[in-house]
Amino acid sequence: MHKVYVTMKMRRRQGNPFNFNDYPDTSMDTPLSPNMEDYMENISMLLKEHDVVRVKDIAKKLNIRMPSVTAALQKLKEKGLVDYEKYGHVQLTTKGKEVADSIYEKHSFLTEFFKEILSMNTQEAEEQACKLEHHLSSNASNRMQRFVEFYKQEQLDGQQWINRLDSVLEEKRLSELKEGQKAEIIRILGSGPLKKRLLEMGFRKGEIIHVLKYAPLKDPIEISIKDFLLSIRVEEAHSIIVKPLGSHD
Amino acid sequence: MHKVYVTMKMRRRQGNPFNFNDYPDTSMDTPLSPNMEDYMENISMLLKEHDVVRVKDIAKKLNIRMPSVTAALQKLKEKGLVDYEKYGHVQLTTKGKEVADSIYEKHSFLTEFFKEILSMNTQEAEEQACKLEHHLSSNASNRMQRFVEFYKQEQLDGQQWINRLDSVLEEKRLSELKEGQKAEIIRILGSGPLKKRLLEMGFRKGEIIHVLKYAPLKDPIEISIKDFLLSIRVEEAHSIIVKPLGSHD
DNA sequence: TAATAAAATTAGTCAAGTCTAATTTATTTC
DNA sequence: GAAATAAATTAGACTTGACTAATTTTATTA
Numbered sequence: 001m002h003k004v005y006v007t008m009k010m011r012r013r014q015g016n017p018f019n020f021n022d023y024p025d026t027s028m029d030t031p032l033s034p035n036m037e038d039y040m041e042n043i044s045m046l047l048k049e050h051d052v053v054r055v056k057d058i059a060k061k062l063n064i065r066m067p068s069v070t071a072a073l074q075k076l077k078e079k080g081l082v083d084y085e086k087y088g089h090v091q092l093t094t095k096g097k098e099v100a101d102s103i104y105e106k107h108s109f110l111t112e113f114f115k116e117i118l119s120m121n122t123q124e125a126e127e128q129a130c131k132l133e134h135h136l137s138s139n140a141s142n143r144m145q146r147f148v149e150f151y152k153q154e155q156l157d158g159q160q161w162i163n164r165l166d167s168v169l170e171e172k173r174l175s176e177l178k179e180g181q182k183a184e185i186i187r188i189l190g191s192g193p194l195k196k197r198l199l200e201m202g203f204r205k206g207e208i209i210h211v212l213k214y215a216p217l218k219d220p221i222e223i224s225i226k227d228f229l230l231s232i233r234v235e236e237a238h239s240i241i242v243k244p245l246g247s248h249d
Numbered sequence: 250m251h252k253v254y255v256t257m258k259m260r261r262r263q264g265n266p267f268n269f270n271d272y273p274d275t276s277m278d279t280p281l282s283p284n285m286e287d288y289m290e291n292i293s294m295l296l297k298e299h300d301v302v303r304v305k306d307i308a309k310k311l312n313i314r315m316p317s318v319t320a321a322l323q324k325l326k327e328k329g330l331v332d333y334e335k336y337g338h339v340q341l342t343t344k345g346k347e348v349a350d351s352i353y354e355k356h357s358f359l360t361e362f363f364k365e366i367l368s369m370n371t372q373e374a375e376e377q378a379c380k381l382e383h384h385l386s387s388n389a390s391n392r393m394q395r396f397v398e399f400y401k402q403e404q405l406d407g408q409q410w411i412n413r414l415d416s417v418l419e420e421k422r423l424s425e426l427k428e429g430q431k432a433e434i435i436r437i438l439g440s441g442p443l444k445k446r447l448l449e450m451g452f453r454k455g456e457i458i459h460v461l462k463y464a465p466l467k468d469p470i471e472i473s474i475k476d477f478l479l480s481i482r483v484e485e486a487h488s489i490i491v492k493p494l495g496s497h498d
Numbered sequence: 499t500a501a502t503a504a505a506a507t508t509a510g511t512c513a514a515g516t517c518t519a520a521t522t523t524a525t526t527t528c
Numbered sequence: 529g530a531a532a533t534a535a536a537t538t539a540g541a542c543t544t545g546a547c548t549a550a551t552t553t554t555a556t557t558a
Contacts (some may be wrong), residue, residue: 033544033545035544035545054505054506055505055506055507056504056505056506064545064546064547065546065547065548066505066506066507067506067507067508067509067546067547067548068545068546068547069506070506070507070508071507071544071545071546072545075544086506086507086553087505087506087507087552087553087554114389114392117396118389118392118393118396119392120388120389120392124386124388124389127386128384128385128386128389131384131385132381132384132385135377135380135381135384136377136380136381137373137376137377139369139373140363140367140369140373140377143363143367143368143369143418144367146417146418146420147366147367147414147417147418149417150413150414150417154410154413159410161403161408161410164399164403165396165399168395168396168398168399169392169395169396171395282514282515284514284515285514303535303536304535304536304537305534305535305536313515313516313517314516314517314518315535315536315537316516316517316518316536316537316538316539317515317516317517318536319536319537319538320514320515320516320537321515324514335523335536335537336522336523336524336535336536336537
């Protein structure tokens with residue numbers, strides 16, 4: 001009866017049910033849940049910093065309470081991934097290290113992907129990597145990793161497309177700018193009367209604009225172009241693509 | 250008491266707790282769980298195919314049982330995302346459509362990313378998109394989308410790096426080839442005696458090899474290079490990077 | 499070393515999401 | 529239109545992974 005129930009659950013979602021990963025070699029037994037993967041990864045990280053890891057440390061790192069950690073450790077111990085005795089310190093088994101490394105590898109290149117390629121700031125890049133790392137199949141993982149390696153080589157080779165990409169990623173809508181920001185106009189979206197009107201107002205490719213006053217949700221936005229003062233509605237500002245000068249995130 | 254508990258849960262994982270997303274505009278109320286997002290997306294997809302969607306259809310699509318669907322629909326109804334009466338048909342509300350579209354958009358460019366850029370086959374690309382779409386922040390989402398657009402434009406422009414990337418992605422280790430496959434040797438990893446030995450055996454960049462016999466996990470691999478028959482150990486084959494001729498996945 | 503403080507565990511609860519079995523409502527079919 | 533079939537719902541159970549409160553063990557300190 002019990003066994004049957006488990007079998008039913010395994011049916012969920014075709015292909016790789018749950019959000020579990022298929023590890024390269026490791027583990028013929030049930031795959032780790034994203035959650036347990038997270039424990040493994042973080043224990044591994046803590047072990048790199050301090051040589052003694054306690055329940056409290058894990059709880060703090062994961063921002064959860066100690067009893068949750070205890071429960072998790074007991075499960076991970078059963079799976080043979082951690083060395084751990086009641087009230088004792090936590091270590092990873094050989095198998096556990098493999099698992100943790102495999103996850104950490106994903107984490108690393110995902111972080112690089114978001115940070116280096118998509119120009120996101122470190123913190124956000126890390127956060128995204130943490131979320132996605134548990135959901136990448138080994139094939140996708142592999143390809144992603146190759147892609148990141150490829151990108152880095154292209155960067156070393158000084159390939160021009162890298163710069164083109166950076167430019168594209170820096171672009172924003174005028175309506176996304178904050179008060180005080182300066183930006184260069186890249187292009188005006190759409191066509192017809194609206195575009196014409198904007199062009200007539202002086203919004204032309206290459207011009208530098210300066211956002212003087214902008215209270216989000218409150219029309220209009222006040223800006224200056226070459227010493228002219230203008231105010232446009234958020235809706236209009238939405239179809240003006242600009243590249244902020246300075247700033248980063 | 251109850252409220253406090255919820256507050257505690259919200260503490261989990263700094264930044265965006267849970268694996269929930271921050272939608273662009275929509276929803277001041279609690280964000281949807283990845284699961285509920287999945288329901289929304291799939292209901293939306295079903296509605297595009299048939300104009301009447303029943304509990305049974307959703308259950309079938311998600312590969313789960315009907316009672317689970319009923320429960321989910323009740324929750325989604327409470328959140329004002331679906332129009333649904335007991336024993337009746339399912340429709341999305343205006344708000345529901347927005348949510349579904351926003352998810353579907355992520356799904357689309359993620360699929361393109363895996364399929365077009367990383368050259369994965371359609372099914373795997375879809376699967377990965379399904380898993381990741383619920384975990385992308387709006388910023389990452391935005392950048393990813395721009396990147397995919399950028400790639401497509403570069404492709405149209407016939408930029409060379411696209412070809413270089415394709416080449417890199419096609420590369421495999423000799424040990425990953427299947428029986429009968431042919432491949433071109435791209436490079437030999439490592440250095441020292443092993444590499445020297447392999448070069449002496451005839452493994453040189455540009456040569457075409459043909460895998461004659463390979464029972465995974467069973468050494469050795471039998472291959473031919475220019476009518477010479479050779480057999481090498483899996484371990485050695487591991488450090489030979491090749492590009493398969495023909496095939497695709 | 500006895501007393502206190504800190505850390506960890508157990509016990510019991512909760513919520514989300516799934517399931518089966520039994521029941522109710524709709525739809526077909528003769 | 530009544531009987532049979534199909535679809536949907538309710539009720540109750542289970543798993544995972546959190547939590548609090550209470551207890552136990554270990555570490556620290558006077």
